[in-house]
Amino acid sequence: xxxxxxxxxxxxxxxxxxxxxxxxxxxxxxxxxxxxxxxxxxxxxxxxxxxxxxxxxxxxxxxxxxxxxxxxxxxxxxxxxxxxxxxxxxxxxxxxxxxxxxxxxxxxxxxxxxxxxxxxxxxxxxxxxxxxxxxxxxxxxxxxxxxxxxxxxxxxxxxxxxxxxxxxxxxxxxxxxxxxxxxxxxxxxxxxxxxxxxxxxxxxxxxxxxxxxxxxxxxxxxxxxxxxxxxxxxxxxxxxxxxxxxxxxxxxxxxxxxxxxxxxxxxxxxxxxxxxxxxxxxxxxxxxxxxxxxxxxxxxxxxxxxxxxxxxxxxxxxxxxxxxxxxxxxxxxxxxxxxxxxxxxxxxxxxxxxxxxxxxxxxxxxxxxxxxxxxxxxxxxxxxxxxxxxxxxxxxxxxx
Amino acid sequence: xxxxxxxxxxxxxxxxxxxxxxxxxxxxxxxxxxxxxxxxxxxxxxxxxxxxxxxxxxxxxxxxxxxxxxxxxxxxxxxxxxxxxxxxxxxxxxxxxxxxxxxxxxxxxxxxxxxxxxxxxxxxxxxxxxxxxxxxxxxxxxxxxxx
Numbered sequence: 064x065x066x067x068x069x070x071x072x073x074x075x076x077x078x079x080x081x082x083x084x085x086x087x088x089x090x091x092x093x094x095x096x097x098x099x100x101x102x103x104x105x106x107x108x109x110x111x112x113x114x115x116x117x118x119x120x121x122x123x124x125x126x127x128x129x130x131x132x133x134x135x136x137x138x139x140x141x142x143x144x145x146x147x148x149x150x151x152x153x154x155x156x157x158x159x160x161x162x163x164x165x166x167x168x169x170x171x172x173x174x175x176x177x178x179x180x181x182x183x184x185x186x187x188x189x190x191x192x193x194x195x196x197x198x199x200x201x202x203x204x205x206x207x208x209x210x211x212x213x214x215x216x217x218x219x220x221x222x223x224x225x226x227x228x229x230x231x232x233x234x235x236x237x238x239x240x241x242x243x244x245x246x247x248x249x250x251x252x253x254x255x256x257x258x259x260x261x262x263x264x265x266x267x268x269x270x271x272x273x274x275x276x277x278x279x280x281x282x283x284x285x286x287x288x289x290x291x292x293x294x295x296x297x298x299x300x301x302x303x304x305x306x307x308x309x310x311x312x313x314x315x316x317x318x319x320x321x322x323x324x325x326x327x328x329x330x331x332x333x334x335x336x337x338x339x340x341x342x343x344x345x346x347x348x349x350x351x352x353x354x355x356x357x358x359x360x361x362x363x364x365x366x367x368x369x370x371x372x373x374x375x376x377x378x379x380x381x382x383x384x385x386x387x388x389x390x391x392x393x394x395x396x397x398x399x400x401x402x403x404x405x406x407x408x409x410x411x412x413x414x415x416x417x418x419x420x421x422x423x424x425x426x427x428x429x430x431x432x433x434x435x436x437x438x439x440x441x442x443x444x445x446x447x448x449x450x451x452x453x454x455x456x457x458x459x460x461x462x463x
Numbered sequence: 464x465x466x467x468x469x470x471x472x473x474x475x476x477x478x479x480x481x482x483x484x485x486x487x488x489x490x491x492x493x494x495x496x497x498x499x500x501x502x503x504x505x506x507x508x509x510x511x512x513x514x515x516x517x518x519x520x521x522x523x524x525x526x527x528x529x530x531x532x533x534x535x536x537x538x539x540x541x542x543x544x545x546x547x548x549x550x551x552x553x554x555x556x557x558x559x560x561x562x563x564x565x566x567x568x569x570x571x572x573x574x575x576x577x578x579x580x581x582x583x584x585x586x587x588x589x590x591x592x593x594x595x596x597x598x599x600x601x602x603x604x605x606x607x608x609x610x
Contacts, residue, residue: 400526402503403470406583410466419502426502432524433502461470462478462527 066442068093068349079412082447087232087391087438088416089282090263092346096286099125099345100338111337112311112328126337129344130327136347136355137277138268139294146300146330147340150291151259152182154278155226157293157330158255159186161303162276163224169195174217174225174252176201176209178234178425183226183257196223203428207234207383211243218250225254229261229277233420233436234383235366235391237265244273253299259283263440264362264389266355269294281339285440286346290339293330300326307332361441366390369437369448376455382426382434390439393420396455399462401435407461411454469579470527477531482538484530485520495606496523496596498588503529507537507596514544521593528586532577533593539574545601552598559591 066072069091074081083091103125109118111126127142134142148154163173173187177200184198191198199217203209209227218225225247230237244254253275261267262284269277276299281290295303305312305323309332315322323329350358369392373379378397396404405417416436419426426434437451490508497504503525510518519537540548554570557563558578567575580590588609599607 402526402586402589403474403528406528406586407466407470418500432504461467462475 066444068095069442070094070097072442076412076414077410082411082413082443082450084437084439084443084447084451085414085416086263086440086443087260087283087420087436089288090285090440091442092282092285092287092342093349095349096342096345100287100342103338103341110334122337125341125344126335129340129347132344132347132351133279133292136267136351137279137294138270140270141297143325143327144269144294144297144300146293146295146327147335147343148278148291148293149289149336150282151180151257151278151280152186154276154291154293155183155255155257156186157306158276158278158295159190161306161330162253162295162299163187163190164194165304167194167196167223170221171196171223172199172219172221173197174199174201174214174222176227176238177203177428178207178209178231178236178238178422179226179228180232180257180259181421181423182259183228183255184424187224187226197221200424201227203234203236203425205429206385207231207236207425208385209236209238209243211239211246214243214246215250218247218252222250222252225252226257227254228257228259229267230258230264230389230391231383231422231425232260232391233393233422233425233434234385235388235393236383236385237261237387237389240274241272248273260389260391263350263358264355265359275299281343281346284346285349287339287342290336290343292343297326300330303330305329305332309333311335358441362390362439365439365441365443365445365448366392368445369439369451372448372452373455376452376459378459379455382429382431391436392438393426393434393436395431395434396459399458401433403462404435404455404458407458408451408454411450411457413451413454466583469582473535473576473579474527474531477534478527481521481530481534483518483520483534483541484522486522487518487520490518490520492600492603494596494600494604496592496599497606497608498525498529498592499608500588503589503592505529505533505593505596507533507593507600509597509600511545511601514546516540516543516545516548519597525592526586526589528580528589529592532580532590535574535577536593536597539572540597549598549601552594555594556591559587561587 255276259280277294279292282288382393401417492509505523595607
């Protein structure tokens with residue numbers, strides 16, 4: 064676990080050393096991920112699951128090894144529970160359009176939380192438009208903690224599905240998803256957990272959570288963009304209709320009838336993002352090698368250090384003050400609009416995110432049009448946080 | 464141009480004392496400018512009499528660059544005819560087009576100060592939002608985006 068493993072952290076921005084605090088948007092990738100992608104294209108480039116030739120076999124081995132690494136990381140009962148997708152967004156859409164769509168009809172209800180990313184709202188809204196189902200919202204309190212005491216009353220006999228984020232990308236909140244799953248299951252409601260922001264920071268054990276689906280974004284967990292995973296319970300995956308039709312997902316095709324391939328191939332139509340999958344496997348290996356517990360400890364230390372320092376900055380308000388957080392801090396600074404702050408900090412080499420972070424309802428809750436967000440990864444340093452605080456002061460002075 | 468220079472010479476002064484920042488009771492044209500990506504929201508109110516812009520105001524919630532641009536624009540366009548304002552909108556779009564490499568246009572006078580924003584490509588839309596809203600108002604559209 065070393066900062067030197069991440070080559071992009073060495074670049075300069077406006078002639079200043081890069082301070083990369085936009086990890087919640089996308090993390091940096093370690094050299095081992097970059098090397099794994101290069102190795103595939105340089106040495107084993109061939110299609111998977113198709114050829115009898117050596118190279119195709121090698122590519123297939125690497126591709127399937129990546130699935131196994133992800134199964135280990137997630138403590139999945141089998142690698143067969145894991146489907147390669149383009150990312151969390153596609154994973155949610157897949158579940159909405161196959162699993163949920165096949166069991167939802169007019170007047171049925173779906174539950175999401177108030178702090179969801181747009182990617183865990185809009186696919187459900189589309190489903191509601193298609194079926195006449197109703198979307199209900201589990202609210203959070205002013206600290207940014209879900210009011211799970213309201214969940215049992217929110218669930219009715221018509222509730223067919225719940226989707227909730229494990230860790231909020233804008234507020235940082237780590238939700239008690241195990242407890243949520245338990246409450247929902249007691250009422251026979253299956254639960255999808257959006258793990259985009261949790262995977263790079265905390266231990267995820269899909270069997271312990273007992274969730275029905277868990278979605279993974281590759282690039283948030285130090286892997287490549289355009290690749291992610293969907294974990295699903297086997298009985299669901301077997302019962303669900305396919306998502307996309309095409310090659311790979313079939314075992315037999317005639318014009319009269321097509322027999323689908325077994326899970327997970329049933330959900331992987333077309334030539335997949337092979338290099339991306341291999342890169343994701345390398346990212347999983349990186350986390351496994353260095354242990355998520357170590358990573359979480361380092362992240363939390365940075366979170367606590369930064370929170371303490373930020374609270375001392377005049378006119379600064381932290382948006383999202385849950386007791387359990389990943390290393391994401393949204394904030395506003397009096398008299399300085401987040402976009403101006405983002406531009407000024409960029410001038411000092413500091414990359415932060417500004418805006419609504421694709422969680423417009425969550426940001427609206429706090430009555431602000433936008434926030435600035437600093438998000439840390441284990442490779443960030445306290446010295447970087449000190450420099451960030453100094454730069455915040457300079458920005459604030461400019462606006463006085 | 465250095466970021467501090469840009470803010471100090473133009474942006475901050477207008478941001479502190481924005482001209483024509485008000486919600487007028489009477490106006491003939493109104494439109495909303497919405498930058499969905501960053502959340503900037505500006506409303507432009509125009510009072511046109513005999514084809515002349517008698518008054519132009521703005522309100523809303525946006526960053527300093529957007530506020531300064533609205534302040535400068537409303538000051539500049541007051542007294543111009545509708546046709547002039549639309550022609551100046553076209554000029555401003557050219558000024559702010561990174562591909563065209565134009566640093567100033569004679570027709571735009573003090574508005575040329577906004578050209579410095581071109582050095583910060585991520586913020587160009589903050590500067591152009593109010594102009595799009597102004598044009599939308601004049602042609603009778605309710606909303607404008609910078610997309």
